[in-house]
Amino acid sequence: MPLKRSEFSAFLKNFLNLLYPDLCCSCKTILMQGEQHICLHCRSGLPFTGFETDRENSFTALFWGRVRIETGTALLYYVKKGVVQQLIHSFKYRSDIRLGRFLGGLLGESIVSSELYREIEIIVPVPLHPEKERKRGFNQSKVIAECISRAMDVPCLGRVLERSGHAESQTRKARFARWENVASSFSLRQVEAVKDRNILLVDDVVTTGATLEACANKLMEAGGVRLWMAALAISS
Numbered sequence: 001m002p003l004k005r006s007e008f009s010a011f012l013k014n015f016l017n018l019l020y021p022d023l024c025c026s027c028k029t030i031l032m033q034g035e036q037h038i039c040l041h042c043r044s045g046l047p048f049t050g051f052e053t054d055r056e057n058s059f060t061a062l063f064w065g066r067v068r069i070e071t072g073t074a075l076l077y078y079v080k081k082g083v084v085q086q087l088i089h090s091f092k093y094r095s096d097i098r099l100g101r102f103l104g105g106l107l108g109e110s111i112v113s114s115e116l117y118r119e120i121e122i123i124v125p126v127p128l129h130p131e132k133e134r135k136r137g138f139n140q141s142k143v144i145a146e147c148i149s150r151a152m153d154v155p156c157l158g159r160v161l162e163r164s165g166h167a168e169s170q171t172r173k174a175r176f177a178r179w180e181n182v183a184s185s186f187s188l189r190q191v192e193a194v195k196d197r198n199i200l201l202v203d204d205v206v207t208t209g210a211t212l213e214a215c216a217n218k219l220m221e222a223g224g225v226r227l228w229m230a231a232l233a234i235s236s
């Protein structure tokens with residue numbers, strides 16, 4: 001009996017998988033059926049923060065006295081040379097967008113599971129400088145924001161904020177100059193789209209919070225805005 005189309009594609013997939021097995025992006029063992037990107041063992045060892053159910057947590061503490069947010073969360077703790085750094089590096093610098101979507105999906109699920117994020121009406125990603133986005137081919141914060149958007153069934157508005165200024169290397173600048181640079185490098189392009197709305201602002205990794213703070217201040221300029229924040233990881 002000839003194979004049906006679906007059977008054939010499953011067969012082909014299994015056959016290719018024999019030749020080029022999918023590996024765990026952390027420990028590099030061959031992934032089993034049902035495992036995606038990361039094996040169950042490594043996944044269970046990921047440093048999840050659990051912030052999504054705490055209104056006050058070390059993510060929101062970063063913004064005390066700086067910008068008023070309803071609450072905020074990061075999915076994972078970011079430790080230098082750890083698994084999370086590896087994952088995010090593969091996503092951002094080796095363009096593993098499928099991995100980014102997988103992580104974004106986990107963040108989306110965690111937010112949907114929480115009571116604290118029910119009032120959100122729109123999602124806004126932190127923009128990349130257009131030149132940088134062209135070079136990389138994508139904006140990692142937008143990829144994450146779109147995953148949350150799908151999970152929450154809330155629209156993602158990718159062109160509300162724009163990153164301007166020159167894309168000069170940030171690392172060569174002194175800390176204060178860098179902060180000043182971040183604070184003045186965003187502009188609000190669609191005031192009416194965000195005015196009086198409940199907004200979830202999304203970034204990839206939060207370190208000092210300066211980028212999110214600068215974007216938050218821009219969104220607030222529209223008036224009547226309430227803000228939530230989310231990121232894949234927070235440096236600890």
Ligand SMILES: [Zn+2]
Binds near residue numbers: 024027038039040043
């Ligand atoms: Zn593994």
